[in-house]
Amino acid sequence: MTATDPTTAAAATASTAVLAARIGSFSFHGERTPALRDIDLSVRPGVLTAVLGGSGSGKTTLGKLLAGWHRPGQSGTFTGSLTLAGQPLEFRGLEDDPRINPSAWSTRVGYVPQDAAAMLSTVRSTVAEELAFGLENRGTPRRDMLRAVARAAEQTGLTALLDRDPATLSGGELRRLAMACAVVQDPWVLVLDEPLASLDAAGIIQVRDLINRLTGAGTGVVLLSQSADGLARSAGHWIILDGGTATASGIPRELIRSAELARTGTLLPAVTHAVPAVRGRAPEPEAAPVLELFGLGFGYPGTGDADGEPLLRDLELTVRPGEIVAITGPNGAGKSTLLRHLNGLLRPHTGEVRIQGRSIAGIPTGRIAASVGLLFQHPRDQLFERTVLREASFGLRRLHGRDAAARADEALEAVGLAGAARTHPAELPASQQRLLALATVLARGPAVLALDEPTVGLDRHGLDRLDRAVAAAAARGAAVVLVTHDAAYARATAHRVLALDGGSLREG
Amino acid sequence: MRMPYTLHPLTSLTAAGCTAVLTTAAGAWPLSLAVALAAVLLAVRAGAGQQVLVAASAVLLPLGLSLLMLHGLFFPEGRTVLAAWGPARVTAEGLAFAWESATRTGACVLVLLLFAFTVSTPDLVAALAGRGLPPQFGFVLASALTLLPAMAGRLERIRAAQEARGLVLRGGVLSRLAAVRLQMVPLVLGLIEDSGSRAEALDARGFGAPGPRTSYRQVADPPAQRRLRTTLLLITAAAVALRLVASWPAAGPA
Numbered sequence: 001m002t003a004t005d006p007t008t009a010a011a012a013t014a015s016t017a018v019l020a021a022r023i024g025s026f027s028f029h030g031e032r033t034p035a036l037r038d039i040d041l042s043v044r045p046g047v048l049t050a051v052l053g054g055s056g057s058g059k060t061t062l063g064k065l066l067a068g069w070h071r072p073g074q075s076g077t078f079t080g081s082l083t084l085a086g087q088p089l090e091f092r093g094l095e096d097d098p099r100i101n102p103s104a105w106s107t108r109v110g111y112v113p114q115d116a117a118a119m120l121s122t123v124r125s126t127v128a129e130e131l132a133f134g135l136e137n138r139g140t141p142r143r144d145m146l147r148a149v150a151r152a153a154e155q156t157g158l159t160a161l162l163d164r165d166p167a168t169l170s171g172g173e174l175r176r177l178a179m180a181c182a183v184v185q186d187p188w189v190l191v192l193d194e195p196l197a198s199l200d201a202a203g204i205i206q207v208r209d210l211i212n213r214l215t216g217a218g219t220g221v222v223l224l225s226q227s228a229d230g231l232a233r234s235a236g237h238w239i240i241l242d243g244g245t246a247t248a249s250g251i252p253r254e255l256i257r258s259a260e261l262a263r264t265g266t267l268l269p270a271v272t273h274a275v276p277a278v279r280g281r282a283p284e285p286e287a288a289p290v291l292e293l294f295g296l297g298f299g300y301p302g303t304g305d306a307d308g309e310p311l312l313r314d315l316e317l318t319v320r321p322g323e324i325v326a327i328t329g330p331n332g333a334g335k336s337t338l339l340r341h342l343n344g345l346l347r348p349h350t351g352e353v354r355i356q357g358r359s360i361a362g363i364p365t366g367r368i369a370a371s372v373g374l375l376f377q378h379p380r381d382q383l384f385e386r387t388v389l390r391e392a393s394f395g396l397r398r399l400h401g402r403d404a405a406a407r408a409d410e411a412l413e414a415v416g417l418a419g420a421a422r423t424h425p426a427e428l429p430a431s432q433q434r435l436l437a438l439a440t441v442l443a444r445g446p447a448v449l450a451l452d453e454p455t456v457g458l459d460r461h462g463l464d465r466l467d468r469a470v471a472a473a474a475a476r477g478a479a480v481v482l483v484t485h486d487a488a489y490a491r492a493t494a495h496r497v498l499a500l501d502g503g504s505l506r507e508g
Numbered sequence: 509m510r511m512p513y514t515l516h517p518l519t520s521l522t523a524a525g526c527t528a529v530l531t532t533a534a535g536a537w538p539l540s541l542a543v544a545l546a547a548v549l550l551a552v553r554a555g556a557g558q559q560v561l562v563a564a565s566a567v568l569l570p571l572g573l574s575l576l577m578l579h580g581l582f583f584p585e586g587r588t589v590l591a592a593w594g595p596a597r598v599t600a601e602g603l604a605f606a607w608e609s610a611t612r613t614g615a616c617v618l619v620l621l622l623f624a625f626t627v628s629t630p631d632l633v634a635a636l637a638g639r640g641l642p643p644q645f646g647f648v649l650a651s652a653l654t655l656l657p658a659m660a661g662r663l664e665r666i667r668a669a670q671e672a673r674g675l676v677l678r679g680g681v682l683s684r685l686a687a688v689r690l691q692m693v694p695l696v697l698g699l700i701e702d703s704g705s706r707a708e709a710l711d712a713r714g715f716g717a718p719g720p721r722t723s724y725r726q727v728a729d730p731p732a733q734r735r736l737r738t739t740l741l742l743i744t745a746a747a748v749a750l751r752l753v754a755s756w757p758a759a760g761p762a
Binding site: 101102105106107113119120122123125128129133134138139141142145366367369376381383386395398399 | 629630633643646647650651658665666668669670671672673674675676677691693694697698701705706708709710711712713714715716717719720721722723724725726
């Protein structure tokens with residue numbers, strides 16, 4: 001950290017930095033411990049700055065504070081300063097502190113949240129109009145607006161999608177639209193919260209290209225990430241965040257092997273999956289299968305590919321007790337659709353699903369749930385209760401009777417959430433929400449574990465918990481089917497890796 | 509689902525509004541019936557026949573029944589008694605009045621539903637914003653129209669999550685109702701929480717900023733349609749004035 005005299009530091013950075021933040025402390029109203037403290041950050045034009053840290057390290061809070069989404073005074077108490085283009089704003093946590101106008105501030109400092117859909121107005125019927133929403137609100141003349149929309153669309157590769165309904169975009173397209181909504185204001189600084197999360201290889205390339213183009217054009221980009229991946233390694237400057245404070249800052253080469261980075265739970269993709277700790281011994285080949293799919297065929301009404309073929313066709317799969325099978329494939333290949341057949345949330349048009357030798361046709365999903373636990377792709381779709389403990393306990397009494405409470409506690413313990421039993425699930429960071437969703441599956445002790453993109457959003461500590469949980473389930477004889485776009489994770493974890501391609505599975 | 513011809517949303521709004529007012533002012537059941545039929549025909553032609561009829565019956569059937577109960581059975585001015593049970597008398601005048609009111613209301617409801625189901629919401633919002641209406645109004649209007657599908661989607665996700673954890677849904681109505689109760693709390697809490705996070709995003713996109721707005725979407729408003737709107741409004745005003753003048757002496761003291 002720059003531990004120099006603040007005035008000299010400010011003078012030094014003001015000449016080069018377009019945005020400089022000196023955070024003494026920032027606390028949300030009603031919270032005693034500050035969410036952020038002792039962070040100095042300066043963003044230079046055309047430079048990618050990466051803020052790295054594990055789940056709950058304060059990255060999102062920092063990003064929102066920089067971008068005026070969390071406003072000093074309104075969202076919490078802030079002491080420190082924000083300097084935009086050499087204009088300092090001093091905050092002392094008092095009534096007469098300066099006020100940030102989010103509308104004006106965001107034209108200079110844009111923020112794209114991790115959940116890209118949260119950026120959209122939801123009331124515009126085309127991508128072009130969604131892009132124009134912010135410009136309309138600021139009274140931009142129509143001719144300038146047309147130009148700005150066309151330029152932002154060109155930069156983000158959305159030109160061909162301008163007339164599409166935003167609700168029909170894929171995950172990668174949606175992320176680029178959210179980025180375009182910020183880019184359209186031509187901001188000096190763009191703060192991106194986990195911009196690569198849950199994107200497939202093609203989506204990652206597009207977003208990385210876009211970031212390169214933005215920095216090339218002089219925009220200062222702040223990357224908030226829990227993975228020291230290729231994008232983070234291409235940054236000019238790193239800040240390591242741990243427990244809401246900056247524990248180190250400098251160039252990537254110096255920090256990549258630092259103790260500070262190792263402590264945070266930041267993922268190091270090159271080494272994270274190097275040790276196949278999970279897999280354990282191979283399953284018994286003679287054991288009776290736990291899960292069998294015979295000639296499975298399914299298509300959503302009114303869809304199908306160019307040839308009108310259904311999404312899944314003649315799909316076969318056999319999984320034995322203790323076996324871990326990974327299924328890979330690009331976005332939209334039907335991976336999640338396939339998993340939803342295992343517990344009967346979707347029913348095949350042709351073929352059959354058998355669990356422990358019995359067909360599940362005609363059995364309600366709620367009953368199949370006793371043998372099949374499904375981890376949904378989006379944890380927020382899985383969580384609906386008021387507290388973490390209630391969430392883990394839902395439906396357990398019927399399954400385990402008096403043991404229900406103990407089972408819930410045990411599952412929370414396994415994912416490291418025992419201390420957060422009374423927290424509202426929505427208040428957990430994304431990584432812990434996924435772990436909680438996993439706990440709800442583990443607590444039921446199902447014979448088949450179906451995990452949809454279980455690694456997305458997990459930091460290293462979270463991945464360790466996931467690995468242990470998967471290993472423990474396989475060791476007690478459960479069949480594990482996991483869907484992932486992370487090929488390295490699939491190879492490191494599974495006994496078999498299958499690719500979903502053209503509606504059926506083949507050896508990957 | 510659009511009008512088969514390109515009408516500016518304000519033209520169709522004016523046409524629908526004026527037709528409703530004119531039908532009310534005329535107060536003649538053959539006209540009301542003709543207007544109602546025309547509205548249904550136009551809705552069918554625009555491909556919205558089913559939606560308009562379903563929505564209309566949801567409004568009109570209970571209303572028609574209550575009119576029949578109220579005026580058909582208890583109409584103090586009724587002279588021609590067709591049947592009587594104690595205080596309840598079915599009179600020809602009462603039935604005529606109920607029929608008159610029902611056709612009039614039916615015509616108004618059908619015409620307004622025809623408008624609601626055929627207008628392009630984005631066009632309407634853009635047209636209203638272009639006329640200086642507060643953008644918040646347009647946002648609420650558009651949100652209200654997108655809220656139902658959004659709620660249905662969320663309810664579906666909550667149900668799937670609960671089923672995946674052992675909630676057994678049987679076909680029965682009672683079982684479904686019990687499940688809805690389980691899903692309502694998460695639904696409402698989720699919507700509230702969503703609106704909180706959306707507020708930050710909307711603020712950042714200048715939604716709360718004061719000052720004039722512009723509109724990206726442009727809706728063509730040919731001069732002929734503007735003249736048509738003026739004419740319709742003048743005719744309607746004249747009809748209302750005529751109606752007031754015509755009924756004034758009768759309403760006043762003899």
